[in-house]
Amino acid sequence: MKRKKIAELLKTTAPIDNILLKGWIRTKRDSKNFSFIEVNDGSCLKNMQIVVDEIISDYVEIKKLTTGSAVAVSGSLVPSQGGGQQWEVRAAKIDIISIAPETFPLQKKRHTDEYLRTIAHLRPRTNKYGAIFRIRSELSWAVHQFFRDRGFRYIHTPVITGSDCEGAGELFRVTTLNPPMPMNSNGKIDFSKDFFGAESNLTVSGQLSAEMFALSLGDVYTFGPTFRAENSNTSRHVAEFWMIEPEMAFCDLAGNMDLGEALIKNLIRFAIDTCADDLNLFARFVDKTLEKTLENIISSDFFRIPYKDAIDILLGSKESFEFNLSYGTDLQSEHERYLTEKYFKKPIIIYDYPKTIKPFYMRLNDDGETVGAMDILVPRIGELIGGSQREERLDVLEKRMVGGGLSKESYWWYLDSRRYGTVPHSGFGLGFERLLMLITGVSNIRDVIPFPRTPGNIDF
RNA sequence: UCCCCAGUAGCUCAGUCGGCAGAGCAAGUGGCUGUUAACCACUGGGUCCGCGGUUCAAGUCCGUGCUGGGGAGCCA
Numbered sequence: 318m319k320r321k322k323i324a325e326l327l328k329t330t331a332p333i334d335n336i337l338l339k340g341w342i343r344t345k346r347d348s349k350n351f352s353f354i355e356v357n358d359g360s361c362l363k364n365m366q367i368v369v370d371e372i373i374s375d376y377v378e379i380k381k382l383t384t385g386s387a388v389a390v391s392g393s394l395v396p397s398q399g400g401g402q403q404w405e406v407r408a409a410k411i412d413i414i415s416i417a418p419e420t421f422p423l424q425k426k427r428h429t430d431e432y433l434r435t436i437a438h439l440r441p442r443t444n445k446y447g448a449i450f451r452i453r454s455e456l457s458w459a460v461h462q463f464f465r466d467r468g469f470r471y472i473h474t475p476v477i478t479g480s481d482c483e484g485a486g487e488l489f490r491v492t493t494l495n496p497p498m499p500m501n502s503n504g505k506i507d508f509s510k511d512f513f514g515a516e517s518n519l520t521v522s523g524q525l526s527a528e529m530f531a532l533s534l535g536d537v538y539t540f541g542p543t544f545r546a547e548n549s550n551t552s553r554h555v556a557e558f559w560m561i562e563p564e565m566a567f568c569d570l571a572g573n574m575d576l577g578e579a580l581i582k583n584l585i586r587f588a589i590d591t592c593a594d595d596l597n598l599f600a601r602f603v604d605k606t607l608e609k610t611l612e613n614i615i616s617s618d619f620f621r622i623p624y625k626d627a628i629d630i631l632l633g634s635k636e637s638f639e640f641n642l643s644y645g646t647d648l649q650s651e652h653e654r655y656l657t658e659k660y661f662k663k664p665i666i667i668y669d670y671p672k673t674i675k676p677f678y679m680r681l682n683d684d685g686e687t688v689g690a691m692d693i694l695v696p697r698i699g700e701l702i703g704g705s706q707r708e709e710r711l712d713v714l715e716k717r718m719v720g721g722g723l724s725k726e727s728y729w730w731y732l733d734s735r736r737y738g739t740v741p742h743s744g745f746g747l748g749f750e751r752l753l754m755l756i757t758g759v760s761n762i763r764d765v766i767p768f769p770r771t772p773g774n775i776d777f
Numbered sequence: 778u779c780c781c782c783a784g785u786a787g788c789u790c791a792g793u794c795g796g797c798a799g800a801g802c803a804a805g806u807g808g809c810u811g812u813u814a815a816c817c818a819c820u821g822g823g824u825c826c827g828c829g830g831u832u833c834a835a836g837u838c839c840g841u842g843c844u845g846g847g848g849a850g851c852c853a
Binding site: 344346347348349350351352353355366368383384397398399400401402419420421422424425426427428429431432434435487522543545547548549550551552553554558559560561639640649650651698699700701702703746747748749750751752761762773 | 778787788789802803804805808809810811812813814815816844845846847848849850851852853
């Protein structure tokens with residue numbers, strides 16, 4: 318008999334004889350002559366209630382089953398006589414696949430997220446984490462669907478990159494050298510002896526590679542792991558995370574904003590439509606305002622405001638901020654929160670930042686002072702998207718690089734794209750985990766990624 | 778990396794002024810004919826985070842280290 322998944326069985330409209338299901342026991346309630354066993358197989362949030370009568374063979378053994386044990390149940394799917402569920406399985410036979418000893422750390426009660434993080438290998442067996450990772454899977458698929466529907470090509474940019482990246486944070490070095498390290502005459506490590514013959518690192522962004530493909534295939538995107546060796550200890554940072562980076566040829570900053578806003582709204586809509594059961598768990602137990610928050614985001618136009626005007630609002634507000642700000646400084650968390658949570662009460666897009674606080678590749682505006690950058694900020698999370706129109710003019714780009722202390726030689730291939738058939742183009746990066754936090758209301762990024770990597774923590 | 782808070786049973790926590798180590802849940806045993814985090818009864822369960830100090834006496838006070846959480850910076 319072919320195994321059926323619980324998600325499939327629960328969709329039925331009529332009883333079914335002779336079904337087989339397999340899963341893990343979440344809880345068991347015994348009476349004298351029969352037992353109720355709740356089985357979950359991971360296919361959906363809901364358990365299947367199994368009714369086991371004492372006349373079944375091996376009932377003595379079945380009574381010993383514990384939370385966490387694995388079973389194969391054959392029987393018939395019938396309307397439930399109890400109130401909590403529509404269907405239940407009347408067991409004809411239960412095969413015990415394995416028994417979890419009483420040391421099984423998950424109990425049939427609520428655990429804290431902090432405790433579950435210490436057993437990250439078992440937490441997907443809980444309702445909440447099962448739901449998170451089903452939603453994560455569905456949304457990953459929706460990302461590809463969104464871009465494919467719009468004619469974007471999916472590019473696999475390298476995970477290992479050459480040394481001189483765009484200076485976005487600390488890098489994880491990739492090496493096959495072992496101590497004692499070979500040294501050159503300057504007393505530095507001699508990377509010419511290393512695997513690639515040069516210093517190499519894990520990528521902090523696929524952007525520069527993606528630009529090359531945007532200037533070939535038109536509209537492209539990457540969606541892959543990204544690594545930052547920053548010693549960040551916050552609920553919004555991990556050392557390994559997944560980033561979505563579209564890059565579009567013949568696209569200006571306004572088009573870039575349009576795509577970012579559409580992507581966020583589309584993915585939220587998708588989650589609401591496709592993951593209703595799982596999402597409902599978060600609306601009930603994690604964030605009571607979740608439904609309203611998500612509806613507000615998809616129904617409102619993101620407010621677009623130049624950096625200068627945002628500063629004016631902050632300077633003119635009666636709010637007392639811990640950090641002073643002025644034209645030319647970057648916004649602090651408290652400023653972002655004030656704007657999105659108190660002033661506008663919806664997502665905003667801040668654009669045209671001073672060139673002094675943004676990287677070399679962002680396009681210089683006609684005022685000579687600002688660049689065509691745009692950040693999409695959302696309530697509670699802060700920066701969800703950071704992007705820009707890219708500098709397509711070779712001479713301007715070279716000047717910006719030199720000004721930023723970067724060597725033109727190591728970016729020869731990047732500059733080539735501006736030498737041969739250069740065109741205006743734009744793109745952005747969206748932190749996938751931060752999007753998941755927004756959609757589920759989960760407040761710690763470590764709880765929306767299977768095995769989080771943070772400073773001092775590489776378990777699992 | 779900086780600031781703040783916490784660490785007591787398997788889990789979540791209480792522990793008063795420094796004076797016998799506690800509860801709920803879980804687990805184990807028994808009971809119960811439709812349960813819903815089932816229920817009822819009984820039983821077992823402790824390196825009070827580690828190290829050092831003060832004291833007749835430290836879970837409690839002091840110092841220090843470790844771990845976790847919240848916030849900040851950096852950013853997605």
